[in-house]
Amino acid sequence: MISRNKWIILILLGLLIVGSLTACTSEYATNPTTQEQAAEPAPTAVPASPKTIVVEMNRNAGNLAVNEKLTITRGLDEVSQECIECHKAETPGIVNDWRESRHGHVSVSCLDCHAVEKNDPTATQHEDLEGTDTYISVLVPPSRCANCHPNEAEEFDSSGHYRAALQVEAKDGMQTLMLVHEGQNHPEFSNVTQETGCMQCHGMRIELDDQNGPTPSTWPNAGIGTIYPDGSVGNCSVCHTRHKFDIAEARKPAACASCHLGPDHPDIEIFENSKHGQIYATEGESWTWDSAPDAWEPGDYRAPTCATCHMAGIGELSTTHNVSDRLYWNLWGKRSAMRDSNDPMSALTGHGEEGRAKMEMVCESCHTPRHTEAFFRQGDGAVQLYNESYYDPAKKMLDELKEKSLLKENPWADEFQILYYHLWHHEGRRARQGAMMGGPDWAHWHGFFELQQDLYRMQDIYNYRMETGQIEEP
């Protein structure tokens, strides 16, 4: 009896061992399949071992959720840890950016920027926060960035960038152009030219819906002058895109180029046309982009980018987020004048002579004083030629035609007024900005050559209207 029981036990034990071995083997057999499926979005990943896959996946902003838990306890509050745990699956791009950011390194996390007080007009709670004391907003105004970066925000508030959305909002002519002409007074879609165009660079006054979230007609927008519900103005993530907020990114010309391009202010094209741009295009990839603020100097680069001249703490200068600080002229207005105003809402914000002195210090970090002085002599000449030989005569003709009621009511259907607009807003800016930033093709072919063509055509139209008293030519 006893020996029979012993045999039964032995057989059962044997079955158990064989069973577990089979289970283990099948787990091993299925595991690589799971990993391969997981690795699909990252075709470059070579699934040599599970560890390798994890690394490759992360680099490709894949779904972090398929990997092991992303548990971060270092310096993070519990709620932020929970944010990350879910958002690594829901919005892996955001979590990946943050992981690689300097914010991530110093434990600045979700709630440090997104938490708001319960009764803040932008306060929201998604499901997982309901019943808790934590309120968040998708909107992070520059006033919140200023809590840790006060000087950067203050400098920005004195710069021309501050005005970007406020001036569009204030100008009736701009509103008419966007809604009536470009939007064709469409009952439903007249605002889309503003939504998809203007506000994506200039910014917009953010409006809130009844759930405290931003309305789709005002957000998302990547405008530098965004006006937030708390009244603060600006949008740091335009140049330091979220959620990496990278200093290196903002130092590259691409950060500026998403707005400073095209027929009316082809600044990136001018840069590419310049010798600075040539050197950048040749070897910029190998330069040092992440030196500490105020310590990014020649040697880290062989030629400047937009940020080097207009913002960087090169030589004795200090870093500034006031992009108007080193300018002499206003080069985008109808007629160029020396900057002389403390008001960021003024077209002449800045101080011309001080600005020029600072810019000369920038140039002389690499060039001789003789070179610098001669360069500005050439550029200043171009600006004054535009003022005196193109803008002034054009304005004089416009005023005379206006006085004699020889302008069409709709300026966008009147050839003379269209030419006038192109003369200052397109060709005139290209000539002035091309000259002042070393882009000869823009100064000349897209600039002064076009300017003289505009002027001669305007003179023809002017003469016809003055002689005949008629607007339309036969």
Next chain:
Amino acid sequence: MNVKKIPKWLLILLIVIVGFIALFVLPFFSWLIADEGLNRTAHADFCAQCHSMEPFWAAYQQDIHGGSSKYGFQASCTNCHLDNSSSVAYFTTKATKGLHDLLVENFGDPDNIDWEAMRESREEYTYDSGCLSCHNNLLSATQSNSKAFLPHKEYFSGETDKKCVSCHEHVGHKNMSDYIKNPNAAY
């Protein structure tokens, strides 16, 4: 005249006693009374007796600085709202702010003050010296906290004009806007 001359020893004793009272006893009691007076008029239970202070009292009760924490530590109104940089500064601000509040509460129109808008000028009626008299080791405390290091470094090195409440804009009174709208809001 038959006035008995006071003995010299008695005169000296009297002078000593009167001098002692004048120099030590009276100042001691007047200090005691003044300190007691200042202390009794420093806390929320005194300040909230004025009708217009009710929303701020209610919001303060909900806040960590009002004692709503596991440690139960409570800052007084005057810890934040008077200049704590010296006794003279404390007394001066106490007198001027106190007199101002007394006049407005009794002869002004406190119900029609836009308190919400007044929050924008919070830097004018809170004092960093108050914050720093309790958080007196803040500089070294924040040096070991990478997240707090950068903003406080700029503050302590004088690179920014910001004050404590510029960034910590809701400190001291939790959900204050709710209470301003409805002082009886219960939570």
